[in-house]
Amino acid sequence: MNVHFFCPRWGQEHKPWKAFLQSVKAAGYQGIEASMPVEERERDILLNELAKQGLQFIGQHWETVCTNFDQHYWEFENRLQALVAARPLLINTQTGKDYYSIDQNEKLIELADSIAAQTNVPIIHETHRGKFSFAAHITHTYLRRLPNLRITLDISHWFNTAETFLHDQPEAVALAISRTDHIHCRVGYTEGPQVSDPRAPEWQEAVQHHLDIWDRVVALHRQNDRPICTFTPEFGAPPYMFLQPYTRQSVVNQWDVNQYMMEFLRKRYEISTNL
Template sequence: MTAEILIFAPHWGNAHLSREAFIKRVLKAGFDGIEMSLPMDVAERDAWVGAIADAGLQLIAQQWETVFHGEFGAHKQALSDLLRNGCAAKPLFVNTHTGKDFYSFAQNSELLDLADSIAAETGVGIVHEIHRSRFSGHPMLLMPYLQQRPHLALNADLSHWCCACESLLEDQMHTLEKVFPHVRHIHARVGYSQGPQVNDFRAPEHAVTLQQHILWWDAIVAQRRADGAKQITLTPEFGPVPYTQTLPYTSETVTDAWELNVAMLGLLRARYQK
């Protein structure tokens, strides 16, 4: 059976739109669903979940707000609250920004155990995003966790490692080969050696960088198909300022993040839904 390819629209960068306007925008572009951080207010959360379902769209819940909690105890409590809120919506899964790169191995492991227990309790899968400043912020930070946790599920946003490692990871393929079997979701954003987002991935000066990301995504999609996955999920995730670069003095954005996400949607459909 061929795996179903599902491509999600990021809510990130669209908070200025009403719920109805954003869902209309998503449908017009042709996405299969929405990836978003859900409101903690139960009524507002349920309104979003209902509207997304009524539109015939799928949902990936996201939590990134633990970035605001540096003290370990506060971070752990926030992670618990935010993951439970996301799982309560019964999404396809929850994508989480977990831990800190300055927490100890034992502390980050405690947070991963917490996520495992919430996933088991709710029946909703949880994937941990590869992201700067988190427990997975650099390939060598992540390796010890993979060695101890053979079933650790990841969201591959490799643009962050390009930035963290100041390269296109040309000399780390042996490491990536250990990571790819753990990937359950892809954030399809194109990063480069000096930042997590090129200004326009279609520009000829970024052709080599784009091709490298595509090769990684190809390998992950092939791995998921070989593993017999029923669905393969991807989210184009070009973000707003400061991810989107601006001109000096005027702060005018040089590209439109939503337009880039729609363009990436087209690239992914053409490549993986042949």
């Protein structure tokens, strides 16, 4: 099984696509995870440069935030259709709202399933605060109701939402791991979705809790003979990133932290034979 790493566009939007993708390639990533530009010329630049650099593309959807369900449904469909037209490896979507009913959120999931079936582009749903999948126990309900539901596991959100490392919800975590197709490897903690620096000794307990989950996902992928396991190191820009008081300077360099996480996990999973 190969382990592929995808660089997030988040926090790097100030860079032109060509310069960004060149730096992604030089850093050793296999691709990027990004939303689709609205403007046609910018889309063409992105897709042409991806092909030139030999990089893969994971489409990212997060923009649909309308509170009115009918409008939300329409916007969600249009954004997914724009992403599938680019033929990404997969689409990772932040789906629905935590305050929508189960039936409403399931209609959005069914829509995504229909588009995926029509286009043969996998569409999976990120565990994320504010969405249908905002907490482990709630997502457990959806996973039990929808046997074909597949997810991007960002466990940092669930640790934050539950204010625990989910030791008290083993069944929900186990089911989520069994349905995981992609991992966002940001490290959160019980009071926030992102630690200041995963390299710092004071955060190693939180890092280990994440590694315990990711190890289980990788082991299951190997057991099931999956050809690749995909990760996006997704330490984010402010306000996720800690800032110094008054000066509002970032306490660490986002690019460096994500590259550290990629290299750390590549070493862990590419050489490991007992996970």
